[in-house]
Amino acid sequence: MTADNPQARPLLRFEKGRSKRFRAGHPWAYSNEVQMTAEVKALPPGTLVTLIDAGDEKLGVASFNPRSLIAARLLCDDWQRPIDEGFVAERLRKALALRDLLFDQPWYRWIHSEADGLPGLVIDRYGDVVVLQVNSAGMELLTPLIVQAVVELIAPKVVALKNDAPVRTLEGLELYDRLELGELSGPVEVRENGLTYFADLAGGQKTGWFFDQRINRAFMATLAKGRSALDVYSYGGGFALALAAGGATRVVAVDRSADALELASKAAAANNLKIETVRAEAYAELARLDAAKEKFGIVVVDPPAFVKSRKDLNAGAKGYRKLAKLAAPLVEPGGFLFAASCSHHMPVEMFFDEIAQGMLQAGRSGRVIRTSAAGPDHPLHPLLPESAYLKAMAIQLD
Numbered sequence: 001m002t003a004d005n006p007q008a009r010p011l012l013r014f015e016k017g018r019s020k021r022f023r024a025g026h027p028w029a030y031s032n033e034v035q036m037t038a039e040v041k042a043l044p045p046g047t048l049v050t051l052i053d054a055g056d057e058k059l060g061v062a063s064f065n066p067r068s069l070i071a072a073r074l075l076c077d078d079w080q081r082p083i084d085e086g087f088v089a090e091r092l093r094k095a096l097a098l099r100d101l102l103f104d105q106p107w108y109r110w111i112h113s114e115a116d117g118l119p120g121l122v123i124d125r126y127g128d129v130v131v132l133q134v135n136s137a138g139m140e141l142l143t144p145l146i147v148q149a150v151v152e153l154i155a156p157k158v159v160a161l162k163n164d165a166p167v168r169t170l171e172g173l174e175l176y177d178r179l180e181l182g183e184l185s186g187p188v189e190v191r192e193n194g195l196t197y198f199a200d201l202a203g204g205q206k207t208g209w210f211f212d213q214r215i216n217r218a219f220m221a222t223l224a225k226g227r228s229a230l231d232v233y234s235y236g237g238g239f240a241l242a243l244a245a246g247g248a249t250r251v252v253a254v255d256r257s258a259d260a261l262e263l264a265s266k267a268a269a270a271n272n273l274k275i276e277t278v279r280a281e282a283y284a285e286l287a288r289l290d291a292a293k294e295k296f297g298i299v300v301v302d303p304p305a306f307v308k309s310r311k312d313l314n315a316g317a318k319g320y321r322k323l324a325k326l327a328a329p330l331v332e333p334g335g336f337l338f339a340a341s342c343s344h345h346m347p348v349e350m351f352f353d354e355i356a357q358g359m360l361q362a363g364r365s366g367r368v369i370r371t372s373a374a375g376p377d378h379p380l381h382p383l384l385p386e387s388a389y390l391k392a393m394a395i396q397l398d
Contacts, residue, residue: 003082003084004048004082004083004084005082006050006061006079006080006081006082009048009049009050009061009079010039010040010043010047010049010050010064011049011050011052012029012034012035012040012049012050012051012052012062012064012071012072013034013035013051013052013053013054014029014033014034014035014051014052014053014054014059015032015033015034015035015054016054017054018032018033018034018054019033019053019054019059021033022051022059022074023053023059024383025382025383026383026384027073027074027114027119027381027383027384028070028072028073028074028119028384029051029062029070029071029072029074030069030070030071031066031068031069031070031071033071034051034071034072036066036071040064040066041066042066043064043066045064045065045066045067045068045137045140045171045172045173046063046064046065046136046137046138046139046140046141046142047063047064048061048062048063048064048075048083048138049061049062049063049064049072050062050079051072051074051079058079059077059079060074060075060076060077060078060079061074061075061076061078061079061081061083062074062075062138063075063119063120063136063137063138063139063141064138065136065137065138065171065172067137067171067172068137068170068171068172069170073114073119073120073136073138074119075087075117075118075119075138076117083142084145085145085148085149088118088142088145088146088148088149089149089152089153091111091116091117091118092110092111092118092123092146092149092150092153093153094116094117095110095111095112095116095117096110096153096154098379099125099377102376102377103377105127105191106125106127106128106154107125107126107127107190107191107192107211108124108125108211108377109122109123109124109125109211109212109377109378110123110124110125110130110377111123112377112378112379112387113135113381113387114381114384114387115378115379115380115381115384115387116379118139118142118146119136119138119139120134120135120136120137120138120139120171121133121134121135121136121139121146122134122135122207123146123150124207124208124209124211125154126188126189126190126199126201126208126209127188127189127191128154128155128156128157128158129156129157129158129160129182129184129188129201130150130154130156130158130159130160131159131160131161131162131201131207131208132146132147132150132159132160132161132162132163132180133161133162133163133165133206133207134161134163134168134173135163135165135167135168135171135173136171137171137172137173140171140173143161147159147180147181151181156181156182157181157182158179158181158182158183158184159179159180159181159182160177160178160179160180160184160201161176161177161178161179161180162177162201162206162207162208163175163176163177164176164177165206166308177202184201184202187199187200187201187263187266188201188208190208190209190236192211192214192217192238193214193217193218193221193242193245194245195241195242195245195267195271196267196270196271197209197236197237197238197241197263197267198236198263198266198267198270199236199263200236200259200260200263203259204236204259204260205235205304209236209238210235210238211375211377211378212342212374212375212378212390213238213239213302213340213374213375213390213392214375214377215372215375215376216338216340216372216375216392217238217239217242218242219370219372219394220239220242220243220246220298220300220336220338220394221242221243221245221246222246223246223297223298223336223394224242224243224244224246224247224248224297224298225246225247225248226247226248226249226297227248227249227296227297227298227335228248228249228250228251228252228295228296228297228298229243229244229248229250229251229252229296229297229298229299229300230251230252230254230289230296230298230299230300230330231243231251231252231253231254231300231302232254232282232285232286232299232300232301232302232303232327233254233255233282233301233302233303233304234253234254234255234260234261234264234277235255235257235260235264236260236263236264236267237253237261237263237264237265237267237268237275238302239300239302239338240252240253240264240268240275241264241267241268241271241273241275243298243300244268244271244273244274244275245271245273248297248298250276251273251274251275251276252275252276252277252278252296253275253276253277253278254277254278254279254280254282254285255277255279256279256280256281256282257279258279261277261278261279264277265277282301282303282323283322283323283326286323286326286327286330287326289330290326290329290330294330295330295331295332295335296330296331296332296335297331297332297334297335297336298331298335298336298337298338299327299328299330299331299335299336299337299338300338301323301324301327301337301338301339301340302338302339302340302392303319303323303340303341304342305341305342305343306319306320306341306343306346307341307343307345307346308343308345309345310345312345313345313346316343316345316346317346317350317351317354318354320339320341320346320351320354320355320358321354321355321357321358321361322358323339323358324337324339324354324355324356324357324358324359324362325358325359325361325362326358326362327339327358328358328359328362328364328397329362329363329364331364331397333397333398334396334397334398335396335397336369336394336395336396336397337359337366337394337395337397338392338393338394338395339355339392339393339395340390340391340392340393341390341391341392342389342390343389344386344387344388344389346391348388348391351391352368352371352391352393355393355395359395359397364397364398365397365398366395366396366397366398367395367396368393368394368395369394369395369396370393370394371391371392371393371394372391372392372393372394373388373390373391373392374389374390378390
């Protein structure tokens with residue numbers, strides 16, 4: 001990208017009376033809030049612009065995409081700050097300091113988009129392996145500077161770009177995966193809560209692992225001693241191994257992916273733990289277990305996103321209710337159901353209600369003992385509700 005000169009940046013003007021939400025701290029400007037002139041529409045996606053209100057007051061510097069509903073994403077409220085290698089390195093360094101304060105080992109989400117001041121960017125760290133997921137046009141243009149700063153800050157052996165998320169199409173970006181540094185010769189180690197897991201960075205979901213459930217896995221492990229456990233949508237065995245390490249007498253991991261279950265089994269062996277793996281579709285396996293009169297002390301249902309857009313909300317809500325209705329009968333009296341949603345379009349109150357209604361339709365009652373969100377390496381932007389995507393609840397059933 002060309003060097004950023006604040007004095008020469010294009011100006012993006014808010015429509016009269018439409019800057020109030022942005023001024024109140026929301027970091028986005030929508031396309032219907034700004035003047036989409038012919039000149040502005042001709043700007044390449046990701047162009048740095050200075051945001052101004054209808055009275056010509058300069059409000060900050062943002063990345064602009066004329067093709068997206070989210071037209072501008074704020075980078076800095078000081079419009080005179082150049083967006084250059086120093087800016088990127090400063091944001092990465094600040095986020096790194098927080099993670100190193102929170103965790104004693106370098107396995108975590110390093111950058112969580114807007115909350116860490118780099119909108120549309122996710123960076124996950126697996127020791128000396130770093131995976132970037134770039135989901136905005138602005139971050140796409142800054143990628144060379146980001147990779148440079150990552151290398152200078154921690155000298156990793158591998159830097160991978162896993163840019164295959166469908167959300168990129170909303171920004172007009174192509175989908176691709178590539179290595180920027182080093183080589184990958186198979187799954188990488190993940191260390192979490194004293195356990196070793198394995199993540200497939202090439203063929204796995206998202207960036208390879210779901211660090212967001214770390215604190216929830218640790219909590220459920222405290223309930224596991226002496227109980228049998230079922231982990232549905234197990235992926236690489238995140239909850240399954242945590243429950244086994246917590247003292248569960250039997251752990252069954254269910255997933256549709258043979259590759260994911262193979263990684264779970266590999267992790268179990270590495271930790272000298274025993275789990276059973278079942279390759280099956282979740283709903284069908286839950287129904288089969290119920291027909292077989294199986295009971296477990298803990299049942300975990302942590303599905304992929306059911307609500308990928310607002311138009312999916314009603315269908316997705318029914319999916320969560322059905323999931324709870326199928327899972328609740330498998331929980332023995334006094335046992336626990338853990339349910340989660342990673343759909344940011346799913347309102348937290350609605351999710352909790354759907355799980356409760358599904359439980360009641362199954363003829364079960366109980367009490368919520370804990371509600372939670374993502375771990376602290378997935379911070380929330382305080383004025384961006386959209387960043388609060390993960391919601392979870394643990395329920396003791398009678």
